Amino acid sequence: MTPIGFEAHDHADCVRTTLEQAEKVCKARRLRLTPIRRRALEILLAEHRALGAYDLLAVLAAEGLGTAPPVAYRALDFLTSAGFAHKIEGLNAYIACAHLGADHTPAFLICTACKSVAEAETQTTKGRLAEAARDSGFHIERTVIEALGLCPACQDAA
């Protein structure tokens, strides 16, 4: 479970396989990966960073795929519902899933210096949060787990 994002890696491959996975999942679950949705996923995938909805919209608009906010928000709704993207609550921004296909509980490491984001996985049933929940009888449906700090590269720079 290495967090993807900070390490050097074959990113072209990363993009390709994620898109393939997304298509496979859509086929299996009868979801429609329309041109707008597919392009939105590609845009998010371009970098391991979170993009604001309006940043995404700007790109889509420049490509003639729609100009009004609902274009972006609908695409993001689809992608997040399908598990192809996640919302980073701490940034009000969105990022492509780095473990598409794997059933996972995402956790994010967000570099405040270079803005890159790595997605790790945690196990919902373990960890301190789950423990606190069990202790008090709380039933967890969804978790938001985000760490803000400095990635290895930015620590070296400082």
Next chain:
Amino acid sequence: MTPIGFEAHDHADCVRTTLEQAEKVCKARRLRLTPIRRRALEILLAEHRALGAYDLLAVLAAEGLGTAPPVAYRALDFLTSAGFAHKIEGLNAYIACAHLGADHTPAFLICTACKSVAEAETQTTKGRLAEAARDSGFHIERTVIEALGLCPACQDAA
């Protein structure tokens, strides 16, 4: 480390001791708990729930303590910087700290049915997130840990 919020407890005492703690901390750190800031903290403390900035503003406005958004945001900035309140990123809302004075990393259990919020504590150096960070050499400065789900009472109701 029991999460405060779901259990029945002497809430009047809860409010009183938190305000006392806040005053003590302000004295020690030479922070100024002005009338607006103090009242904002009281308003947040009234219930173990998160309040939107504009909800807080509405109360302050009704009491003649200011009408424009900066009034609320400045008070919230002060309270969160001082550690007297926390922002719930998943709700864009703010809640009084339930462990004021204790040096802690907050984690929240948020009931999606009744909207109440319990604050638990986690240890920054343990847990899966810290583990993932260590693995990749990431330096954590702040964490956002929030669980959405059903509190014990709302589970029983369903």
Next chain:
DNA sequence: CTCCATTATGTTATGTTATAACGCATGTAG
């Protein structure tokens, strides 16, 4: 193939959350 229901998209408007910028007031140190 045609019709129908469903899903997706276009469009306008608005709601919600948060900050910038500037000036005045007040408290404190030299």
Next chain:
DNA sequence: CTACATGCGTTATAACATAACATAATGGAG
């Protein structure tokens, strides 16, 4: 008193998100 820092009043605007309704494309059922 003066200089500086901090808090507050006020106006305006930026940034994020959704409501509501019209039109179009898609994909089955018959």
